[in-house]
Amino acid sequence: MKPLLKFLRKKIRMIILILILLFIIIVVIPLRFTFMITHNSFKNEDVFTNPKLLFRIDYEDIEFTTKDNLKIKGWLIKSEENRATVILCHGLFATMDDVIDCIPFLHDAGYNVVAFDFRNCGRSEGKITTLGYYETADLNSAMDFIIKQDGLSHNIIVWGKSMGAAIALLVAPESPNIKGVISESSFLSLKQTLAHHAKLLYGLPSFPLIDLTVVWLKVRTGIVPNRVDIINAVKKLDDKPVLFIGSEADERIPAKDAKKLFDECQSKNKDLWITKEGEHGGIFDANKNEYEKRVIEFLDKMKYE
Numbered sequence: 001m002k003p004l005l006k007f008l009r010k011k012i013r014m015i016i017l018i019l020i021l022l023f024i025i026i027v028v029i030p031l032r033f034t035f036m037i038t039h040n041s042f043k044n045e046d047v048f049t050n051p052k053l054l055f056r057i058d059y060e061d062i063e064f065t066t067k068d069n070l071k072i073k074g075w076l077i078k079s080e081e082n083r084a085t086v087i088l089c090h091g092l093f094a095t096m097d098d099v100i101d102c103i104p105f106l107h108d109a110g111y112n113v114v115a116f117d118f119r120n121c122g123r124s125e126g127k128i129t130t131l132g133y134y135e136t137a138d139l140n141s142a143m144d145f146i147i148k149q150d151g152l153s154h155n156i157i158v159w160g161k162s163m164g165a166a167i168a169l170l171v172a173p174e175s176p177n178i179k180g181v182i183s184e185s186s187f188l189s190l191k192q193t194l195a196h197h198a199k200l201l202y203g204l205p206s207f208p209l210i211d212l213t214v215v216w217l218k219v220r221t222g223i224v225p226n227r228v229d230i231i232n233a234v235k236k237l238d239d240k241p242v243l244f245i246g247s248e249a250d251e252r253i254p255a256k257d258a259k260k261l262f263d264e265c266q267s268k269n270k271d272l273w274i275t276k277e278g279e280h281g282g283i284f285d286a287n288k289n290e291y292e293k294r295v296i297e298f299l300d301k302m303k304y305e
Contacts, residue, residue: 030212034220037194037213038128040093040120048123049097051077055104064145066119066137073123074116074142076149077103081110084155084179084304085146088115089139089164091185091281093129095122099161102284105292111299112153116142118164131190132167133223139167143177155179155304159295162186162253162281166230169261173236180241180269180302182295184283185253188260190214190228193253200251234265241269243298245283245291252280271298 051059060076074096086106088099096115103113118135119126129135139158147154157180160168165186172178187193191214195206198213214225234242242265246258255274262272273294278286 025208026212027216030209030216031220033194033198033209033213034216037217038120038130038221040129042093043121046095046122047097048095049100051075051100051103054100057104057107062114062116062145064116064141066141068134068137070119070125070138072116072119072125072138072141074114076152077107077113077115078152079107079110079112082112082151082153083110084157084299084302085112085114085153086299087139087142087146087156087158087168088113089158089160089168090115090118090121091162091164092131093121094162094281097122098281099159099164102159105296109296109299111157114142114146118167128221130217130221130223130228131163131187131193132170132228133190133221133225135163135167136171139171140175143175147177153304155302157182157299157302160184160186166228169230169237169242170228170233172240172242173233173238178240179304180243180298181237182243182245182298183258183261184245185247185250185258185280186230186244186261187253188231188257190225197252230261231264234261234267237265237267237270239268241298241302242267242271243294244270244272245275246273247275247278247280247283247286249275249277249286250280250283 051057062074062076090098095117106113117124118138120129156177158168159182161184165183168181172181195210198204244258244262246255248255275287284291
């Protein structure tokens with residue numbers, strides 16, 4: 001009898017350990033990963049500035065409300081020429097301060113600029129980040145704000161970086177207000193970028209971690225992950241002008257992703273620029289003169305109403 005009890009206790013302990021391990025794999029690790037993705041741990045550390053302080057360019061603090069009732073804060077910089085209005089979209093857990101260096105040359109070239117903090121970033125409201133799913137509402141609200149402004153050009157170009165680029169490409173096919181897109185270092189899809197970063201940053205495998213993470217993301221936030229599919233979006237761009245930008249020095253979003261989006265894009269008015277320098281988020285700083293030249297050429301050759 002005693003050997004049998006000893007055997008049963010050993011089996012029970014083994015079963016408990018297996019159940020604990022499964023719980024960690026199926027619930028704890030994926031949930032932790034979803035928290036890291038959606039929680040902005042940098043928000044309370046943001047240091048804010050303004051265009052007038054840095055560049056002596058007049059600007060207006062603006063605010064608009066999304067359809068899900070979040071207040072989004074931004075800047076409006078008007079140009080006398082009023083040729084078009086460029087919306088600057090920052091990356092994951094960044095702020096509009098991270099794209100502030102792009103303002104002066106756009107302003108000098110006769111373009112209005114609107115920059116804003118996505119939800120759960122910087123000055124804007126919001127408690128979660130969804131890598132583009134809910135953030136598309138922020139960009140749409142920014143465009144609504146522009147359309148309502150008398151005397152402000154309604155020719156809109158969206159220039160996004162990383163997550164901001166992905167959001168721009170998601171919204172562009174559905175918005176006639178967007179006349180063109182500049183996409184720097186966009187990821188290919190929500191699932192793809194999660195898998196890439198899990199391996200790059202933590203050495204974790206895609207299966208089963210990312211599949212489970214996607215499930216828990218849907219449970220926690222209500223998002224539909226498959227809708228954050230940038231490859232599918234660029235296939236619907238028709239002939240809308242797009243400039244894809246990537247860097248061979250970017251490990252976070254490899255240059256091959258920009259090439260992939262360029263290849264999949266159906267627009268006849270597309271262009272691709274791959275730089276040799278510039279880590280993730282740093283392509284502009286590493287290639288400032290060439291970057292400005294290419295952006296202005298892209299903007300100037302567009303036909304505005």
